[in-house]
Amino acid sequence: MIKVVFYAQLKDFFGDETELELPANPVAAGIRSALTAKNALAAEWLKVSRLASEDAFISEEEKLTDGGRYYLLPPSSGG
């Protein structure tokens, strides 16, 4: 089980955060596919969002830690 925290547009689809049960030995790409299955309307935003751990951006191949907290970051719109 991992926890995923959402920002900006993704909050409209998933709220502030959600818990996901992923298959054994999960990698970060599994977050996107699990969330797309949960809400297909969010697919376009999920495709363009970056994944992060507590303090760094992570790649699609990053191994996930059970009980870990991960972040989905839509394209920036600051300034």
Added chain:
Amino acid sequence: MDQSGEDVLSSPFHSVGRDRWAAAGAAPGGGVFEVAITEEPIDLNAIVCRVAHPHVGLPSANLIGARVLFSGEIRGSNHGLEITRLEYTAHKLLAEKHMADVLREAQEKFPLIGAVCIHRLGMLAVSECAVAVLTCGRHRRETYAANQYIINRVKAETPIWKREFFADGTNKWGENCTH
């Protein structure tokens, strides 16, 4: 850590005044490179003064010949719709780290003596400053160029988001602006 990353902003960062500033490098002669995320109004006069002339009092060692300040402010309209306020949110820890990376990379690309970048979070009224970038160098050309480089990257890449609130009562998430 909470979802904002707030409680992780600890030892690598030092606090000056009401804002929490993070060092983003150093320059020969004592130039300042700092970033900050703040929920307080941005004081542009204070930002301009954050990079002092290195070796002030020793004119022969004073290298700053140009100082450029960019202030990104809340316009009263967007795409023809009247804006009443904007709300900014961020992944604070990653935003601060990314802004610091951008300043370090700007140091590598341009002969900067100092640079400061600060971004505001929370609800902002029209005309308030949302982001400020100060660059200091020997000459205007590289100092202007470095300032544009920093603000362009921060707007496009730093994990900060705005929500626009309109006079008709509606609101929507903002999009990245390249103007």
